[in-house]
Amino acid sequence: MDANKKGLAKANEIYNSRGAYAREVKKQGKRVFGYFCCYPPIELLSALDIVPVRILGDMDEPITLADNCLPPVMCIFCRSAFDIGMKGQYDYFDGFVGAHACDGAERTSFIWSNYIKSPCNFHLDIPHTTHNSAVDFFKEQIEYFKAELEKSAGEEIKPEALRKAISDHNHQRALVRQLYELRKPDPPLLTGTEMLKILIAIMGMSVAEGNLLLTEVIGEVKTRENVQEKKRRLMIWGSLIDNAVFTELIESSGLNIVIEDTAIGTRPFWHDIVETEDPLQGVAEHYLKEVLCPRTFRDSGSNYAQDSDSRFGYLRDFAKYWKVDGVFANIIRNCDVHGYEAPVVKDYLTDLGLPVIMIEQDYSTTSLASLRTRFQAFAETIGS
Amino acid sequence: MFVAGIDIGSTITKIVIKNETEILSTVITRTGAEHRRMALQVMTDALANCDLSFESLECIVATGYGRINVPFADQQVTEITCHMRGVHWLFPTVRTIIDVGGQDSKGIKVKDGRQVDFIMNDKCAAGTGRFFEVIGDVLGVKLEEIGPISLRSEKPADISSLCTIFAEQEALLRLSEGTSVEDILAGLLKANAARIHAMVSKIRIEKDVAMTGGGAKNIGLVKALEQKIGFPMVLPPEPLITGALGAALIAGETARSLRTEELRAKKEKRRLEAVTFFDKDSVR
Numbered sequence: 001m002d003a004n005k006k007g008l009a010k011a012n013e014i015y016n017s018r019g020a021y022a023r024e025v026k027k028q029g030k031r032v033f034g035y036f037c038c039y040p041p042i043e044l045l046s047a048l049d050i051v052p053v054r055i056l057g058d059m060d061e062p063i064t065l066a067d068n069c070l071p072p073v074m075c076i077f078c079r080s081a082f083d084i085g086m087k088g089q090y091d092y093f094d095g096f097v098g099a100h101a102c103d104g105a106e107r108t109s110f111i112w113s114n115y116i117k118s119p120c121n122f123h124l125d126i127p128h129t130t131h132n133s134a135v136d137f138f139k140e141q142i143e144y145f146k147a148e149l150e151k152s153a154g155e156e157i158k159p160e161a162l163r164k165a166i167s168d169h170n171h172q173r174a175l176v177r178q179l180y181e182l183r184k185p186d187p188p189l190l191t192g193t194e195m196l197k198i199l200i201a202i203m204g205m206s207v208a209e210g211n212l213l214l215t216e217v218i219g220e221v222k223t224r225e226n227v228q229e230k231k232r233r234l235m236i237w238g239s240l241i242d243n244a245v246f247t248e249l250i251e252s253s254g255l256n257i258v259i260e261d262t263a264i265g266t267r268p269f270w271h272d273i274v275e276t277e278d279p280l281q282g283v284a285e286h287y288l289k290e291v292l293c294p295r296t297f298r299d300s301g302s303n304y305a306q307d308s309d310s311r312f313g314y315l316r317d318f319a320k321y322w323k324v325d326g327v328f329a330n331i332i333r334n335c336d337v338h339g340y341e342a343p344v345v346k347d348y349l350t351d352l353g354l355p356v357i358m359i360e361q362d363y364s365t366t367s368l369a370s371l372r373t374r375f376q377a378f379a380e381t382i383g384s
Numbered sequence: 385m386f387v388a389g390i391d392i393g394s395t396i397t398k399i400v401i402k403n404e405t406e407i408l409s410t411v412i413t414r415t416g417a418e419h420r421r422m423a424l425q426v427m428t429d430a431l432a433n434c435d436l437s438f439e440s441l442e443c444i445v446a447t448g449y450g451r452i453n454v455p456f457a458d459q460q461v462t463e464i465t466c467h468m469r470g471v472h473w474l475f476p477t478v479r480t481i482i483d484v485g486g487q488d489s490k491g492i493k494v495k496d497g498r499q500v501d502f503i504m505n506d507k508c509a510a511g512t513g514r515f516f517e518v519i520g521d522v523l524g525v526k527l528e529e530i531g532p533i534s535l536r537s538e539k540p541a542d543i544s545s546l547c548t549i550f551a552e553q554e555a556l557l558r559l560s561e562g563t564s565v566e567d568i569l570a571g572l573l574k575a576n577a578a579r580i581h582a583m584v585s586k587i588r589i590e591k592d593v594a595m596t597g598g599g600a601k602n603i604g605l606v607k608a609l610e611q612k613i614g615f616p617m618v619l620p621p622e623p624l625i626t627g628a629l630g631a632a633l634i635a636g637e638t639a640r641s642l643r644t645e646e647l648r649a650k651k652e653k654r655r656l657e658a659v660t661f662f663d664k665d666s667v668r
Contacts, residue, residue, distance in 0.1 A: 355501070370506050373449075377464035381499050 007216035015197035018204045022092050025051050031094040037101035038268040040124050041283045044146055046165035046207045047157045054203035057081040059243040059365045069111050075104035075334045076363035082108050085116050095120035102295045102337045120152040128297050130289050139284035162279045168207045175214035176269035182221050183258045187230045189221050192257025193247040199264050232382050236260040238330035238338045245365045254379030258322045267291050294341035308348040326382040329358040355382050387443045389631025392450030395486025399426040400628040409434035412624050423454040424658040438656045442639035445631040456654045466630030468492050468499045471594045475618050479590040484599020486513040491584030501587045510546040511579045513598045522552050523565055534569035534604035541571030577608035593617045596626045
């Protein structure tokens with residue numbers, strides 16, 4: 001790791017070598033915990049000065065070992081994450097936080113804790129509705145999580161430390177939203193690929209280091225000249241993208257990615273945690289109600305149109321303020337939660353006059369090339 | 385003004401040379417393994433057909449799976465847009481295009497001469513020309529005979545699997561049970577038509593429907609699809625060239641939109657040669 005690198009160059013370096021970065025962090029005496037998905041409240045980890053590292057898969061690595069333990073018909077992302085876990089790529093974790101984000105993540109978490117040894121394992125149960133009783137239940141689960149973490153760390157999470165962590169993470173959310181502001185101009189000041197690398201970088205850093213990096217990036221990007229040409233403006237909705245090869249393919253096919261409603265996009269950052277008297281109340285409400293992955297069911301409205309509008313109105317706003325020309329609905333094969341939601345989202349966006357291209361892909365860089373024709377054709381469709 | 389459109393498909397390479405109003409020359413040939421030489425070959429042949437020089441072409445657009453392998457093309461456009469443009473020029477009333485190619489199949493939705501939606505299967509051989517090549521080999525029937533033979537069937541066989549490999553096994557099983565080749569072929573065509581129909585239905589099939597690509601030359605597949613859709617489709621006189629035709633139409637538009645000196649600059653850079661990975665200047 002080059003200590004002199006700053007801003008985008010640093011984000012790029014950490015994106016390219018997350019493991020090496022995490023091992024360096026450990027050498028400095030910090031503990032590193034891996035966590036699945038964007039639902040575990042990492043504020044609790046930060047409050048104990050533990051560095052939260054988001055578990056990702058690897059689109060470049062063929063899945064082999066995972067197939068001995070997980071059925072091949074389940075989400076390829078989960079299988080891939082588990083596969084590289086089995087291959088030792090996350091052997092630096094001092095703890096593993098699994099989550100019942102979706103059913104795939106739940107199964108993978110349990111199997112992970114059986115096969116991949118870790119000094120601390122926790123499985124966070126997350127209800128799938130947003131009713132008051134669900135929030136109460138979730139808050140209780142977070143309390144269990146807190147107790148387990150305290151046991152593992154040998155120290156209590158002090159209320160002031162938790163409040164500070166919440167405030168630091170809220171600051172991080174605000175900084176990420178500032179980055180999104182820089183993508184409003186046409187052409188955007190920041191490419192989708194750069195954004196992806198920055199977000200993946202900060203998802204492997206302490207909140208303080210992450211915030212420093214974000215501040216550097218914002219300063220750097222704000223003042224630079226146009227880095228890309230004007231192209232059709234694309235919003236991505238759906239399963240996460242965690243490899244820049246994919247965003248590069250899209251952005252070299254006549255499209256600029258301007259906003260992404262995904263788990264490595266707006267979802268973890270769009271809303272702040274409200275600082276409630278009992279901090280865990282705000283934490284529970286935030287994660288259950290404001291992280292908008294379709295893994296959580298929100299019934300609202302008495303008919304199809306009202307329900308769609310109340311659930312996806314934020315996409316209409318994204319499209320309006322980021323001047324979106326078309327939407328890519330990205331489904332990782334066998335991602336149930338997005339697969340089931342996609343037809344409604346497509347309907348809703350199409351009714352708003354937004355063209356949608358829906359692609360179910362194999363989460364593998366080797367199978368990406370065949371998608372180029374579709375993205376180019378989509379750019380031609382919305383450009384004509 | 386002369387322009388050309390070249391469509392390097394996975395299986396067949398096509399070229400169209402056009403003036404403002406009509407098609408002057410077309411060449412259709414198998415792509416084969418010599419992908420990169422084929423562009424040069426068809427261009428040379430097509431120019432000879434209509435007695436034109438390479439320099440007389442104002443603009444060249446490449447499309448298809450191999451569109452990046454045409455070193456002398458001024459522009460690359462996807463086959464989706466090109467098929468749409470070609471079909472719209474031939475049949476302005478068409479709203480839905482079903483293209484069954486050698487390696488993929490697609491549906492394209494047209495409105496007011498613009499494509500509004502498309503859907504593509506490039507993952508699975510079912511519903512593509514490759515399926516019929518494989519089955520033709522197994523049953524000892526030439527590709528072009530599959531359609532006519534299938535029409536003789538009175539009782540299409542039930543084929544439950546559409547995986548090309550399993551369908552092959554199933555066809556052999558039916559043969560061993562004594563089912564006739566025409567019934568097996570009719571069954572396979574019906575099953576493939578159902579699959580293509582299901583895919584294209586996702587973008588809503590609306591009248592008129594045109595069918596293009598090699599699949600449109602299989603009368604059995606055309607009939608089976610028409611039965612599914614419920615009305616007849618329109619077929620271009622040569623269903624293989626709509627992509628190249630569309631590319632030539634786009635080339636014409638580009639040529640008209642550029643100033644004379646811009647066109648001249650483009651032309652000067654252009655060389656009629658096969659792409660090679662060793663000469664930096666000829667690789668795009």
